Amino acid sequence: MTSTQQGRSGGWIYAACVLAIGLLLSLAELQHYLARGGQHAWEPFLWELSSVLMTGLLGPLIYRWHVAGLNRPGWLRLWARHLLGAAAYMLAHVGGMFGLRYAVYALAGLDYRPGSAAEILAYEAGKDLVSYALIVAICHGLHMMAAMRRREQELLQLRAELAEAQLTRLTEQIQPHFLFNTLNLISSVMFEDVARADRILCDLAVLLRQALTAQQSPRHTLAQELSLVEPYLNIMQARFGERLSVQIEASEDARRCLLPALLLIAPVENAITHDVAQSSGPVRVSVSAVVQAGALLLSVKNSGVAPQRDQRDGAVGMANTRARLLSLYGERAQLMLTADPSGGSCLSLRLPAELA
Structure with a gap:
């Protein structure tokens, strides 16, 4: 209105x-x-x-x-x-x-x-003074309510601006984190296999282009997020070869849902750098997304090394992920990192399902 x-x-x-x-x-x-x-x-x-x-x-x-x-x-x-x-x-x-x-x-x-004018004024004066005082009291109350409502709106606006600034700062922290690691990976293979390094550079170009697009808004669709995750996983597969296999499964409804930009990069990166790098055998990393009961359910699983306490609470990527979810959704979002009894870990995210 x-x-x-x-x-x-x-x-x-x-x-x-x-x-x-x-x-x-x-x-x-x-x-x-x-x-x-x-x-x-x-x-x-x-x-x-x-x-x-x-x-x-x-x-x-x-x-x-x-x-x-x-x-x-x-x-x-x-x-x-x-x-x-x-x-x-x-x-x-x-x-x-x-x-x-x-x-x-x-x-x-x-x-x-x-009656005469003097009689009318004398009769009405007392009642009008009481009426005027009552009207002024009501007006003052209405003015205070309006001022309080304006302050509440200003506070909500300031909170929204603060949350947006926090999200921008956190996003800026995440981008160098995975980009620098990717460049380090390229430097480690460029003298061993030129063709593989060339493929990694091509995927990196796609990744950078998508990352620049993600900077335009603090949120985008899951489909856009996966367009960032896929070239990153391609780079990791080129790095680790047969030791790493990946799988991405996302329903059409899930792909249309909004989520914070670069939300999945940190969990996927942790699953690879902390699990594939520390496991001597093959590791499978899978990303899945579905919509159930008005919620977007995301999971990042790996079959490698179970998460350690310091990795769970101290990693920059995970800390930023928690902070971003808290800023955007409050208690409506949930994040859980659990160890699989058969080996590996699973990061589960639950967000409100908001279609673009």
């Missing part, structure tokens, strides 16, 4: 409240009027509705008058301002209310004699 629509909606609600108060007061006055032998049932409605109508019309002006006074320092200045406002309210309220009554009575062909 836009601010204009909210303003119109609030205006209609205010008018409905004013009308409801006027009708309730009119019905209460009607009982006394009939008990006194009144002949025109519409008179109590005219008396009460004319008073409430003028109060309703003057209410927004009093609100602006009060808020403008709050912007100027000094309680004495504010009190003087409201004394002037109370006098103006009384004159406007009495003048408008009795002007309406005289006009209606004239149209009905009836004589209306409420």
Whole structure:
């Protein structure tokens, strides 16, 4: 809902409240009027509705008058301002209310004699001062509520900006981490097998291009994330040869889901650098993704070495992954790294399934 629509909606609600108060007061006055032998049932409605109508019309002006006074320092200045406002309210309220009554009575062909101007002001002054004070109190409460709502919105905006800045910083930390390791791998094979080094460089070019694309937004789809993971795994396979086999399985629904950019790079890198490098036998690394019960379930498994405590809690990639998930999703995201009894480890991620 836009601010204009909210303003119109609030205006209609205010008018409905004013009308409801006027009708309730009119019905209460009607009982006394009939008990006194009144002949025109519409008179109590005219008396009460004319008073409430003028109060309703003057209410927004009093609100602006009060808020403008709050912007100027000094309680004495504010009190003087409201004394002037109370006098103006009384004159406007009495003048408008009795002007309406005289006009209606004239149209009905009836004589209306409420008394002299001095008598009317003396009778209405006390009630109008109480009404003005009550209206000012309500206006002050509404102003405080509006100010609190603005502060809450500003706080939410600041939190969102802080989270975005944190995500940008964490992403910048992750990118050099795996890129430098990849360059080290290339340097280790370039003098042994030129053809293999050339293939690794081609995959690295794809990887860099995708990484630059990922910088444009803190989040992208799983399909875009896999376009980063696949060339990285190709580089690792070229490095380790038959010692490493990979498998990627992701449903179509999962591929359309949004997730933080470069989220899977750190887990995949840990599975390879800490497991393949430390295992003398063949290692299988698999990445899977499915959508179940409104959640995106991701897993990175390896059949090599089980995770060690220092690797689980101290690795830069894993620490950044936890921090990014906390910034974006809070407690709605879950991350778990477990050891497989048969060997290897499994990193499980659970995120809210948000389609692009």
